[in-house]
Amino acid sequence: MRSAEWLFGVSAVLFVFGIGFVVVGARSARHPTTAMRPSAPDLVPVASIRQIMQGIVTPGATAIFESVSTTITLEGTTEKAPRTNEEWAAVANGAAALAEAGNLMLMEGRALDGDWIKMSQAMIDAAKLTLTAVQARNPQQVFDAGGEVYTSCNGCHAQYMR
Numbered sequence: 001m002r003s004a005e006w007l008f009g010v011s012a013v014l015f016v017f018g019i020g021f022v023v024v025g026a027r028s029a030r031h032p033t034t035a036m037r038p039s040a041p042d043l044v045p046v047a048s049i050r051q052i053m054q055g056i057v058t059p060g061a062t063a064i065f066e067s068v069s070t071t072i073t074l075e076g077t078t079e080k081a082p083r084t085n086e087e088w089a090a091v092a093n094g095a096a097a098l099a100e101a102g103n104l105m106l107m108e109g110r111a112l113d114g115d116w117i118k119m120s121q122a123m124i125d126a127a128k129l130t131l132t133a134v135q136a137r138n139p140q141q142v143f144d145a146g147g148e149v150y151t152s153c154n155g156c157h158a159q160y161m162r
């Protein structure tokens with residue numbers, strides 16, 4: 001009787017392990033190792049810098065710049081800041097688009113020289129700072145990050161905009 005119980009125990013353990021192997025097997029099939037993953041295709045730039053500026057950078061930056069403000073009039077002071085999840089998400093979406101626009105500007109065929117790379121990265125960093133501020137739901141931090149974004153725009157324009 002005891003050995004029957006023991007055998008049952010062993011087969012139960014084997015059964016559970018068997019399921020474990022099936023699960024692990026299925027997972028590794030879905031996530032091929034790096035060697036098996038197809039390499040990223042070569043990227044070919046499509047948009048002009050002006051189109052990236054007008055189509056992605058400006059809307060992204062505007063979403064950040066306009067999200068937090070203080071307006072002082074004779075009637076009093078109005079503080080504007082994101083409040084709902086949707087409003088916070090709109091700021092995050094703008095910042096994410098801005099960061100990705102920075103990536104586009106770093107693409108082969110666009111990155112003009114070392115300063116261009118530094119200035120695009122400065123814009124990406126400022127956008128990421130904004131994302132951190134949104135995560136913290138901190139309007140003052142968003143405002144400050146917006147200042148960094150603005151500085152990054154001006155730095156590059158001073159040098160490359162003709």
Ligand code: HEC
Nearest residue numbers: 049050053057058061116119120123152153156157160161
């Ligand atoms: C790494 C360099 C770089 C950064 C960073 C950069 N820009 Fe630009 N931007 C340019 C260049 C170069 C032009 C000129 C493009 C042209 O006219 O061909 C330009 C042009 C523009 C224009 C004028 C487009 C037009 O109508 O002619 C706007 C608007 C603009 N940028 C907005 C921004 C904003 C907002 C930011 C920051 C959030 C920013 N840019 C950051 C390089 C940059």
